[in-house]
Amino acid sequence: MIVTVTYNPAVDQTIQFDEQMAPERVMRANKAQFDAGGKGINAAQFLTAMDRPCVATGLLGGFTGSFIRETLQDDGVETAFIDVDGTTRLNTTAIAAAEEYKLNQAGPTVGESVVDALLEQVRAQSPDRVLIGGSLPPGLSPDAIDRIAAGGDWETIVDTGGDVLRELDAQYGLCKPNRAELGDATGADVSTVEGCADAADAFRDRGFDRVLASLGADGAVLVGDTGRLYAEALDIDVVDTVGAGDALLSGVLSAWEAGADDETALRTGVAVSSQVVQRAGTAVPDLNDIGSLRDGVTVRRL
Numbered sequence: 001m002i003v004t005v006t007y008n009p010a011v012d013q014t015i016q017f018d019e020q021m022a023p024e025r026v027m028r029a030n031k032a033q034f035d036a037g038g039k040g041i042n043a044a045q046f047l048t049a050m051d052r053p054c055v056a057t058g059l060l061g062g063f064t065g066s067f068i069r070e071t072l073q074d075d076g077v078e079t080a081f082i083d084v085d086g087t088t089r090l091n092t093t094a095i096a097a098a099e100e101y102k103l104n105q106a107g108p109t110v111g112e113s114v115v116d117a118l119l120e121q122v123r124a125q126s127p128d129r130v131l132i133g134g135s136l137p138p139g140l141s142p143d144a145i146d147r148i149a150a151g152g153d154w155e156t157i158v159d160t161g162g163d164v165l166r167e168l169d170a171q172y173g174l175c176k177p178n179r180a181e182l183g184d185a186t187g188a189d190v191s192t193v194e195g196c197a198d199a200a201d202a203f204r205d206r207g208f209d210r211v212l213a214s215l216g217a218d219g220a221v222l223v224g225d226t227g228r229l230y231a232e233a234l235d236i237d238v239v240d241t242v243g244a245g246d247a248l249l250s251g252v253l254s255a256w257e258a259g260a261d262d263e264t265a266l267r268t269g270v271a272v273s274s275q276v277v278q279r280a281g282t283a284v285p286d287l288n289d290i291g292s293l294r295d296g297v298t299v300r301r302l
């Protein structure tokens, strides 16, 4: 069973415009939606949709926090959040004439004591795996991630910014940087797939048994003791890439939970992410046909 931890959840507002973004004038959206968001929360939604036992935890506050809790419960996602003072942030994605703008708030300031409460919440679920996803709110340091990782006999997966990844000291089963985060974390040249695989492999020495690096339209690499796997992205019409990395990671974890090997897991991740990027927002897409989509993913060893 997987527990996800989102220290800094968000309500994701996605607004769409026909014309290009321009300053100093009123832009009128033709579509708008609100979704429960945050990297661990997205993963919990995708995992639940794939019938993988999962509990979403983290910090919630204010009316936006209530929206997230109610949305998850309506979607059948098990929750065990800690309530905090302040208001969970609202992050905005503006899609204007096929260009995407991502505007993320910082989130409410919290005290270090929330880490103790959250760790107790995680322990109470007796998970096999814990996924810690997303940024840290003001008031918390990377130690808040390490403490969860070292707080029980579970495998910890982490998906956070490169600046935080390089500060982590605990042992992790997997980290999931995207291309920019991999470059930030390692200082390596990540302009080629091979370069990303080299950087991911070297980064394992920093306490990560495996590294799943997502490369956007170039697909993804998974490096670990069994070698270096590269999966090409599927050729699809992309609407909104927000949540793509969470979907990739969820597909990989879902396959591992079912006992699949790394190649099948990587294929599954690419298949799930390809479904998410074809629609706006971070709500759960149709994941019923993942098996045939997965078979269409090209994977090779590097």
Ligand SMILES: Nc1ncnc2c1ncn2[C@@H]1O[C@H](COP(=O)(O)OP(=O)(O)OP(=O)(O)O)[C@@H](O)[C@H]1O
Residues within 6 Å of the ligand: 177, 178, 179, 214, 215, 216, 217, 218, 219, 220, 233, 234, 235, 236, 238, 241, 242, 243, 244, 245, 246, 247, 248, 269, 270, 271, 273, 274, 277
């Ligand atoms: N343009 C694209 N075409 C096809 N697939 C894509 C495209 N962009 C992303 N994907 C799929 O989504 C996966 C993750 O993409 P990406 O590296 O952008 O994640 P990310 O930056 O971590 O996203 P987020 O942080 O918003 O979750 C890719 O490995 C790929 O399978």
Ligand SMILES: O=P(O)(O)OC[C@@]1(O)O[C@H](CO)[C@@H](O)[C@@H]1O
Residues within 6 Å of the ligand: 008, 010, 011, 012, 036, 037, 038, 039, 042, 091, 104, 133, 134, 135, 136, 161, 242, 243, 244, 245, 246, 282
């Ligand atoms: O600010 P963070 O925590 O790094 O990222 C938050 C976020 O952009 O990540 C998700 C997509 O991966 C969205 O649901 C959410 O708005």
